[in-house]
Amino acid sequence: MANKMDEKLQVVYQDVLKRNPGEVEFHQAVREVLESIGPVLSKYPEFREGKIIERIAEPERQIIFRVPWQDDRGEVQINRGFRVQYNSALGPYKGGLRFHPSVYLGIVKFLGFEQIFKNALTGLPIGGGKGGSDFDPKGKSDNEVMRFCQSFMTELWRHIGDVTDVPAGDIGVGGREIGYMFGQFKRLTARYEAGVLTGKGLDYGGSLVRTEATGYGATFFVQEMLKARGADTFEGKTCTVSGSGNVAIYTIEKIVQLGGKVVACSDSNGVIVDEKGIDLELVKQLKERERRRIKDYVEYRKHAKYLHGGNIWEVPCQVAMPSATQNEINGKDAALLVKNGCIAVGEGANMPTTPEGIKVFLDAKIAYGPGKAANAGGVATSALEMQQNATRDSWTFEYTEKRLANIMKTIHQNCWETAEEFGSKGNYVVGANIAGFIRVAKAMASHGLV
Numbered sequence: 001m002a003n004k005m006d007e008k009l010q011v012v013y014q015d016v017l018k019r020n021p022g023e024v025e026f027h028q029a030v031r032e033v034l035e036s037i038g039p040v041l042s043k044y045p046e047f048r049e050g051k052i053i054e055r056i057a058e059p060e061r062q063i064i065f066r067v068p069w070q071d072d073r074g075e076v077q078i079n080r081g082f083r084v085q086y087n088s089a090l091g092p093y094k095g096g097l098r099f100h101p102s103v104y105l106g107i108v109k110f111l112g113f114e115q116i117f118k119n120a121l122t123g124l125p126i127g128g129g130k131g132g133s134d135f136d137p138k139g140k141s142d143n144e145v146m147r148f149c150q151s152f153m154t155e156l157w158r159h160i161g162d163v164t165d166v167p168a169g170d171i172g173v174g175g176r177e178i179g180y181m182f183g184q185f186k187r188l189t190a191r192y193e194a195g196v197l198t199g200k201g202l203d204y205g206g207s208l209v210r211t212e213a214t215g216y217g218a219t220f221f222v223q224e225m226l227k228a229r230g231a232d233t234f235e236g237k238t239c240t241v242s243g244s245g246n247v248a249i250y251t252i253e254k255i256v257q258l259g260g261k262v263v264a265c266s267d268s269n270g271v272i273v274d275e276k277g278i279d280l281e282l283v284k285q286l287k288e289r290e291r292r293r294i295k296d297y298v299e300y301r302k303h304a305k306y307l308h309g310g311n312i313w314e315v316p317c318q319v320a321m322p323s324a325t326q327n328e329i330n331g332k333d334a335a336l337l338v339k340n341g342c343i344a345v346g347e348g349a350n351m352p353t354t355p356e357g358i359k360v361f362l363d364a365k366i367a368y369g370p371g372k373a374a375n376a377g378g379v380a381t382s383a384l385e386m387q388q389n390a391t392r393d394s395w396t397f398e399y400t401e402k403r404l405a406n407i408m409k410t411i412h413q414n415c416w417e418t419a420e421e422f423g424s425k426g427n428y429v430v431g432a433n434i435a436g437f438i439r440v441a442k443a444m445a446s447h448g449l450v
């Protein structure tokens with residue numbers, strides 16, 4: 001991204017393309033990391049000799065399974081389930097499950113690959129993994145979602161456990177789905193193994209702040225980036241946050257707490273623009289409690305605008321926080337954001353900016369926080385949930401949020417210092433990729449050829 005890929009890494013990349021045909025999102029994620037880590041290999045020749053990079057690119061284990069279930073009309077439905085156990089050098093595989101019709105192996109592998117470095121950046125003992133299904137939860141009844149989750153877990157349970165692999169939520173998987181899956185796991189194993197899933201309900205082993213953690217963490221990361229640019233803050237800043245799901249909602253909440261104003265959010269159908277500031281309680285009501293579409297916002301707030309099929313990045317802002325999905329900001333969108341005065345971008349979503357978009361942000365020298373650093377607060381708080389489960393403890397909101405804030409501060413500092421050390425001051429892409437990579441690579445090198 002900031003660096004040209006070195007020749008030997010080019011060979012590795014060509015091999016990744018050949019071995020994983022058609023998995024374009026996975027190729028994109030691998031390429032970004034390979035473009036960053038060239039300078040590390042000069043400093044640590046043992047990583048090259050041990051073929052650490054070739055080994056990191058290949059998942060340790062990939063599980064693909066049939067998920068049959070019955071809909072409310074009694075009709076049989078078949079979906080495909082995935083779990084990619086990518087890398088266990090630093091701890092049990094850890095990463096979310098995504099339920100969305102676009103899910104296929106290439107998406108799960110891109111997310112799993114990103115997760116390795118993200119989890120390493122948290123400094124906590126978690127390896128990288130990801131899973132999901134092409135099941136579409138939209139429009140399904142609670143009973144259909146429950147039957148699907150039970151069938152999904154009927155295969156997944158044998159592959160997971162509190163010291164082997166610990167799934168959590170991602171797109172389409174929240175507290176409701178985790179609850180159904182936990183119930184089925186408990187039934188199949190006859191064990192109350194609380195630490196097998198994170199994002200659990202507060203009544204049965206969940207952690208305070210996990211629901212808020214990704215959005216809060218991403219906002220803390222942007223706060224650190226603003227500080228690093230010269231004592232700047234969110235106070236009075238106009239912000240836009242794409243999506244209106246878990247990450248978007250708690251990003252908006254924290255921005256407002258820190259004095260910023262969010263004027264737009266979205267879903268896959270359109271954009272809400274509310275110049276008075278998005279009414280978060282209304283968004284929570286529509287999205288969390290009533291599971292409706294964001295367009296319904298204008299039924300309650302007549303002054304706001306709904307742009308069907310609109311592009312949120314056309315709305316001028318100083319801080320943009322993409323929090324929906326991959327590749328939602330292309331080169332044109334990025335150029336428009338910069339032109340309209342955007343000074344910071346913090347990625348709540350995974351890989352929301354295309355390579356062309358990233359280049360625009362880096363060339364413009366705005367503060368650009370890539371997902372694997374900026375959105376690491378979610379998985380970090382999952383690791384805190386595992387810690388509470390292991391000790392049968394539960395911490396207060398204030399204490400847990402403080403831990404999260406400190407983790408985000410440390411990640412920011414680590415990325416900043418690493419970028420500087422490797423000659424790319426202010427480039428968080430290089431900082432995050434190198435800092436994450438070194439931690440995993442060192443552990444892998446210690447483990448011998450496994």
Ligand code: NDP
Binds near residue numbers: 173
């Ligand atoms: P949710 O399912 O709660 O919300 C997803 C939001 O993104 C919805 O508003 C959805 O709109 C929108 N969206 C999803 N797919 C698309 C698409 N193809 N095009 C346009 N909009 C889309 O998921 P989360 O908030 O949990 O996840 C959002 C992002 O954050 C993802 O990239 C995820 O990987 C990442 N992330 C999540 C973490 C977590 O803890 N949950 C942790 C770290 C990263 P619609 O309803 O129309 O589909």
Ligand code: 2IT
Binds near residue numbers: 118169170
């Ligand atoms: O992308 C992510 O980091 C997540 N979806 C959260 C993973 C987790 O295990 O909490």
